[in-house]
Every structure is written in structure tokens, then in C-alpha cells.
Amino acid sequence: MRVVHTPLHERHDGAYELHRGALVPSFESPERVHIILQALEQAGYGVMPPREFPEAALLRVHDAEFVEFLRTAHARWRASGRDGSMLPSGFPARGLRRDRRPSGINGAMGWYTFDASTPIVAGTWEAVIAAAQCALTAAALVAEGESAAYALCRPPGHHAGRSFYGGYCYLNNAALAAQYLRDHGCGRVAVLDVDYHHGNGTQEIFWERDDVMFVSLHASPETEYPYFLGYADECGAGAGEGCTLNLPLPLGTRWPEYRAALDLAFEAIDRHAPAALVVSLGVDTFEADPISAFKLTTADYRELGACLAARGLPTVVVQEGGYAVAEIGANVAGVLGAFAGRTL
Numbered sequence: 001m002r003v004v005h006t007p008l009h010e011r012h013d014g015a016y017e018l019h020r021g022a023l024v025p026s027f028e029s030p031e032r033v034h035i036i037l038q039a040l041e042q043a044g045y046g047v048m049p050p051r052e053f054p055e056a057a058l059l060r061v062h063d064a065e066f067v068e069f070l071r072t073a074h075a076r077w078r079a080s081g082r083d084g085s086m087l088p089s090g091f092p093a094r095g096l097r098r099d100r101r102p103s104g105i106n107g108a109m110g111w112y113t114f115d116a117s118t119p120i121v122a123g124t125w126e127a128v129i130a131a132a133q134c135a136l137t138a139a140a141l142v143a144e145g146e147s148a149a150y151a152l153c154r155p156p157g158h159h160a161g162r163s164f165y166g167g168y169c170y171l172n173n174a175a176l177a178a179q180y181l182r183d184h185g186c187g188r189v190a191v192l193d194v195d196y197h198h199g200n201g202t203q204e205i206f207w208e209r210d211d212v213m214f215v216s217l218h219a220s221p222e223t224e225y226p227y228f229l230g231y232a233d234e235c236g237a238g239a240g241e242g243c244t245l246n247l248p249l250p251l252g253t254r255w256p257e258y259r260a261a262l263d264l265a266f267e268a269i270d271r272h273a274p275a276a277l278v279v280s281l282g283v284d285t286f287e288a289d290p291i292s293a294f295k296l297t298t299a300d301y302r303e304l305g306a307c308l309a310a311r312g313l314p315t316v317v318v319q320e321g322g323y324a325v326a327e328i329g330a331n332v333a334g335v336l337g338a339f340a341g342r343t344l
């Protein structure tokens, strides 16, 4: 299994985020990828840089004005006399207008994001398009006949929607990979999101589609981020009705219950009969994750990898979250090992 990676992710290094009432150093750090890469290189994986893709590939999933906002946001911020991390301070919640996008950068930021944990710095856009290209490259490898490929994306993507960012995510890498597969001869695609947090962006992007199914295992939004989406009664709409499946799980979930939910996920995926699988791989379900509360162990990630690889579907694995930096390499390598056994 090939690993697609570029050091350009380092250009994105948000200084801090709003977390439980305080500005704290960003959990989503370049070190995460350094440690994953080290573990995969040690395990002997072939690492390759991403190919270049035209902007049209992004616009298959994202709104053009939104992409333009991300591209120019930090320059606008600097032009207004500031520097460093951009964070918003107001959002168009209930009772406020959603039909007028403010012309100023502060209002535009609140318009396009939904939280204050997703900083934009001078190099964010460079890292964001590099991550998108990693995901597209992994999808291209699979479209061209590889049985599996891994995109070591950073920043992650599953909270980003057609025209919004948030949750450390700017462009939706997994959605771009799924759309690329659809556009290059692949039949139906299933996106399976195993990050601790609900993939609200991916759900939004494919909500009304029956050609890309979205299935997510995550901590219940009753208490966990992103709080306002990810309940079991969200099933898709229009042509996509029945093509979204949410399996929210309680705090403290361990492997046996997780595994049972995974079986339900695959029952639904099997009914959809996809030609390929995209896995949004977050390892923030780990017992020592600093912002999460599931209890998976490093050994459990090998089981998870075995469950995913056993489907025998062409698979694009896209990196999402995971903030227990010391163990993130072993946990990701644990999942990928099962695929590598099948494809090396």
C-alpha cells in the first residue's frame, strides 16, 4: 500500500485554538504527521508525493466563492493590519441574517466557519491544497487499479462542507477522494468515517446523493463536538434518503461495542453494494486521546484494520484526527498493516 505525503503540511501551524474557555496550543499539530510518517517509514511503506490536480477537482465538491475565501483569507487579514492566527468571533446563529455575507474579513470568517478552533495562518492554504492533492492522488491510485492507498492528509477534512470550514478542517479530503473515484469510472462509493467526531462536512456534501453513501461511527453529539449534527435519525434526503447512516456511541466505548457498531455499518454498506470504500481514519478514538473519550487500544487498531481490509473493496484511507501524538504512529500503522498484508 502506497503512502501519499508531502512536507507542505508544515506550512499550516495554527498557534492556538479556543478549547473549554481558554486559548490553548493547537491540538492539530505538524508533529502528528511527523510521527505517523516515521512509523510508516520504519514499517517499510513506500512514500510518494502527491500529483498536481486542477482546481476543477476541488470545485466538484466545494463552492467556488468558499475556495476563493480560503485562498485569500490570510492576505485579507494581513491587509487589515493583523498577523498570526485568524480566529472568528461571531457567527450567524438564530435571529441573525444569513442572506448577507459581510464584506469585512472578521464577519466573512464567522460566515464561513462554525467554530473558533480552526485557525488560518499564512501557510494554511498551501497545506490545505497539498492535503487535498494527497487525497486525490490516493484516489487516483485506486482508480488506476491499486487495491488500497493511504493519504497522510493534514489538515484533516471531514468537518468541512461544500462552503464551510471548522473542526481543524478546511477542504474535505475524503469527499474529494470519493468524488474523484466517481468521476473516474468507479461505481457507487461508500465513505466510512471512524473518527471520534461526526463527519458533519462529509454528511452535508453527500446528503442528497445516492451514489456516495456516508456511514459514521462517532461519539454522541449530545456531549461531543461537533454538537449539532450526527444523530441516529439523520438518514439523508431526496435521492439520498437512506444513504446516510449515523451510529453515535456513548462516552467510554471500548472495542467490543465499537466492533458491534462496525458490523452494523458494514451491513448497511453491503446493502449499498459499493465498488470502492473511502475510510475517514481518525485515531482519536484512542484511550489516551486528549480531547476524546473512547477507549480503543493500540491492539484494537490492528483489529479495526483487519475488519476494514477484510471487505476486499478497493480502499482509499484518508487521515483525519488523532491527538495522542506519542501513540499516533503505532495506531495508524496498526490499521494500515492489515491492508499492507493484502497488497505488499
Ligand code: OKP
Residues within 6 Å of the ligand: 018, 019, 020, 117, 156, 159, 167, 168, 195, 196, 197, 198, 225, 282, 284, 320, 321, 322
Ligand atoms: C477534528 B477531528 C471542544 C473543542 C473541540 C474541535 C475538535 C475538532 C476535531 N472544546 N475542538 O474530527 O479530529
Ligand code: ZN
Residues within 6 Å of the ligand: 195, 196, 197, 282, 284, 320, 321, 322
Ligand atoms: Zn476527530
